[in-house]
Amino acid sequence: MSLPAQLPDGLVVEAEGEGISVPLSRQVNLLGALLGRAIRERYGEDTFRLVEDLRGLCRDAARTNNAAKHDEAARLIAGQALDTLTAVLRAFTTFFHLVNKAEQLEIVRINRERARAATDDAPRGESVADAVHELKTAGKALNEVRTLLQRLDIQPTFTAHPTEARRRTILLHQQRIADLLEALRAPDTTPAEEDALVRAIENAIRLLLATDEIRPAAVTVEDEVRHGLYFIGTSVWxxxxxxxxxxxxxxxxxxxxxxxxxxxxxxxxxxxxSWIGGDRDGxxxxxxxxxxxxxxxxxxxxxxxxxxxxxxxxxxxxxxxxxxxxxxxxxxxxxxxxxxxxxxxxxxxxxxxxxxxxxxxxxxxxxxxxxxxxxxxxxxxxxxxxxxxxxxxxxxxxxxxxxxxxxxxxxxxxxxxxxxxxxxGFHLAALDLRQHSRVHEAAVADLLRLAGVMEDYAALDEAERLLVLSAELRNPRPLLPPDPALHEDTRRVLDVLLIARQALRREPEALGSYVISMTDAVSDVLEVLLLLKETGLWRLLADGRVESALDVAPLFETIADLEHAEALLEQLFTNPVYVRHLVSRGRMQEVMLGYSDSNKDGGYWMANWALHKAQGAIARVCHSFDVDLRFFHGRGGTVGRGGGRANQAIRAMPPEAQNGRIRFTEQGEVISFRYAHPGIARRHLEQIVHAQLGALAEAPAQASREQAYEGPTVDPQRALMQQIADRSMDAYRALIDAPDFWPWYLAATPIEHIAGLPMASRPVSRKAASEVDFEGLRAIPWVFGWTQPRYTVPGWYGVGQGLANALAADAEAAGELQAMHADWPFFQAVAGNALREMARARFVIARRYAAMADEPVHETLVDEFERAERALLRITGQERLLAHSPVIEKSIRLRNPYTDVLNLVQLDLMRRWRAGGADGEAAEALRAALFVSLNGIAAAMQSTG
Structure with a gap:
């Protein structure tokens, strides 16, 4: 990449000193220099100097581990006017918008460089060519490869939550800068063209600083639909x-x-x-x-x-x-x-x-x-x-x-x-419908009452409900009387299904599955079938066959529901009415797994282990009933919500669950990262195809599968995993169930401001804002609240006590865990993701947030972090976090000082807010600055929830 002979007198990023690649270092230095000049132009020399002073103090604090430098920066911030601090926030937030885009372009550059160096005998790693080369090297004939491809069914699914914190306008400005940077890389640009490109980049940066960071109004569902379709209609297409x-x-x-x-x-x-526009749960x-x-x-x-x-x-x-x-x-x-x-x-x-x-x-x-x-x-x-x-x-x-x-x-x-x-097709992305099981229960109760069948359906136990539901599904007459006095919620449920019926008449591929949130009983599924029957989407024919227009997918979200999933599906597959439904849908059952709520319920290690066990158990029960299974993985962007490398997650699935069919959510900000650039989108999808083909080819041959399907393998490793998970969950629940925890969380995190940030159409809580508690708070803002102060707790808490207890209880445990890490992809993924999330934590900053609370929770978190760090380093053989992931380590090192500034400003704004005294326009300005700080740290951490 060419650079001007002399960089503008702007921010001196010193990226080359952080060990990142030379091309990326050059880009970051250029962007920093241009940003600095734009800051000086827009906000004046004094603000520019303040930005530089704060950056320097936090850089020195990071390099020398000197908390006094942070104290000095905090004092400097405390003496500034609000509009000056807002300018500082805008400056550092814009820096991260630029760096994030530069890092994406570096990924594209590296992939192209590796593609140029690849040969037929040594294709680029984790590419589609690499997948086929591996199959050929393994001795697979073409007909065997074609059989594998026939079984391949990959369906990424766009969702709006956690939504993208950046405005669409900000995204477009970032993309414009990315396009210009790519043009600047061209080897045949003339000096005049280079100068014009640099000037265009600088103008785009000026526009970024002049553009509102925060949306002027709350995001609508229509906004979210358009946002998702933009990416499907461009890079995905x-x-x-x-x-x-x-x-x-x-x-x-x-x-x-x-x-x-x-x-x-x-x-x-x-x-x-897509779920966007069809997911009405909450x-x-x-x-x-x-x-x-x-x-x-x-x-x-x-x-x-x-x-x-x-x-x-x-x-x-x-x-x-x-x-x-x-x-x-x-x-x-x-x-x-x-x-x-x-x-x-x-x-x-x-x-x-x-x-x-x-x-x-x-x-x-x-x-x-x-x-x-x-x-x-x-x-x-x-x-x-x-x-x-x-x-x-x-x-x-x-x-x-x-x-x-x-x-x-x-x-x-x-x-x-x-x-x-x-x-x-003519639909772009099949739209799923989703609603909570309790809403369906209430709607069915309303219908049964109006039809004179049952006055109080909700009072029935499960066995009684199944009898009523089965009888009504067999009964050809509708429940709805003419001009019924339906409850408003019931009317909405039925109206959605009537809309679905009309859409399917026009385009049979327009709808995907009907997903049932919080499924914990067979009746939850049969209730949906009854609602489908009432709206003409499901019917029992005279010859006993069923015609059904939609797949119905139970969603298992809590630890208890995951443990119970196998038994529930066994009951479902022995229900005569549901069996006929299955036959009508080609004996294909989709099952969704919830990663967010299971983590919030049981903590990181237990959630991952419960999900892994559930996949094996569900696969076995589907096989035993000759049901074709497709898993739908409801993963978020952060490790605490099931995030991480999608291809690694595929390879970590149990062998019996590897059948070629897979769905997974692409959520909010993850969509923007993976699909904003066609080169990133291509790399993401080729890694998924590579992982899915490889995992499918390595699954046990059909002749030897019977024994694997008889039941979960009972061996010392599984017993050890269960022991770790149980102890880990105990530790996690002890933290969140403690009486002093929730007051501490409210005081030590900016959750009250996250709730007001206009970035999503869905409320952050299932309860009214004044009644928010742990149970009501959704998993997404729960994780967002931990990410802002740099604790990242949902990605590691409980791991320390789980592993330390196992290591202390058995002298052989260390060797066993090291062997598991060496040989078991699932263990590698869980341990590796925890290490990466811990590396993103920064307790020297987090403790400053804890100081805003009276409860002594911070030390509990520090102790657990240190336990987890010692245990994971011992098991993985690393001398420090991310020693085996130097690229990520260097990126975090580059980002930390700049993120620290954003945190210190946010802390000062939170103190001003809590001190009160501001009202009217002053209060609104303070609130707006807090929102900018949330966006800035989200950009720095590259995650909301």
């Missing part, structure tokens, strides 16, 4: 066909001599789903009308993307019937289309010898009709489905092959569009 192309190329490279191109064709294995803003609007805008965006792609094809696919043969099927299709839509006469004249172009224009005309009829009543719109559209694309590919242009059919824009048609 572009990347999915790239992954397919990478896989086709790898198959040609390693198996191309064995078969022709047609034999190397791929099944659709990568599709997207979010009253996701109304039936919002869900209807969401389904409409999904369809509209999909049709527009396909129309744009057809237009691009029309410009390049110009074979003439005077130069190449034209299949009769293509001519017949054109004539059939003319009966439905037509083109202007001049098009027929101009393109009469170009049948491929004519067909493409007719397909565009049909999409135009569908767009015009988005709001047409059911049955009054053009009958042109995504399936028929895909068939038209196949027809075009066949025509090109017959014309001797097969290469254009098998690679390039048409091949890409065929992949996009399979992956995105």
């Amino acid at each position: 572009e990347t999915v066909p790239r992954i397919h192309a990478d896989l086709r190329r790898a198959l040609r490279t390693y198996y191309g001599g064995e078969q022709d191109e047609e034999a190397l064709a791929l099944p659709p294995f990568l599709r997207y789903r 979010n009253p803003r996701v109304t039936p009308q919002v869900t209807a609007w969401t389904l409409r805008v999904h369809r509209e965006d999909a049709l527009l993307l396909h129309r744009r792609a057809l237009d691009a094809l029309r410009l390049v696919l110009s074979p003439s019937d005077r130069q190449t043969p034209v299949p009769g099927a293509l001519r017949d299709s054109i004539e059939a289309d003319r009966a439905v839509v037509d083109l202007p006469e001049r098009r027929w004249r101009q393109n009469r010898h170009e049948p491929v172009r004519l067909k493409l224009m007719l397909m565009q005309a049909k999409l135009d009709r569908l767009l015009d009829e988005l709001d047409a009543p059911s049955g009054e719109f053009l009958a042109y489905s995504a399936t028929e559209y895909r068939a038209d694309l196949v027809l075009l590919a066949d025509a090109l092959r017959e014309a001797g242009l097969g290469a254009l059919a098998d690679e390039g824009p048409l091949a890409d569009l065929r992949v996009q048609a399979e992956a995105f």
